[in-house]
Amino acid sequence: MAHIEKRNRLDEESFSFRVNKNSTVFLDFNGKQVKILKGKEAEKFLKRMNDAEDAKSRQLIMAKITGNFKRGNER
Template sequence: MSGIDKRNKLLEEPFTYILTKKATMIIYFNKKQIMVVKDKQAERLIKKIKNCEHSILEVQLLLAKITGNFKHGNEKHSK
């Protein structure tokens, strides 16, 4: 896993999540809601998170992967 997060951005814990009563997961990136995961997809993600809950980096990586094509690192910054 050393080559996945070369700039150590996931150690800053940019992703957070909230579980609702209906087993829906709301995912946030830097305190902004970016995704809502429901039904079977949410159940699978919750199980994966519970299995690797001891590792912050693994949980952050799971949340980054579920969001899809999100922050590749090659975005151009305007000057």
């Protein structure tokens, strides 16, 4: 994984997720919601998170799913 993430930003654990009773997944970055997953997309995400081997790989999964959401206007 060293070749994927060269700045060690995933060590900070900036990403988190929440699941509600309807199996909707809310992805957060530094406490702010950035993406919502529903249905099959949410199921696939939860399976990948359960299969992940450590916290850094979970952070990488969430970073890839959220994509390039920062555009310079965040505060």
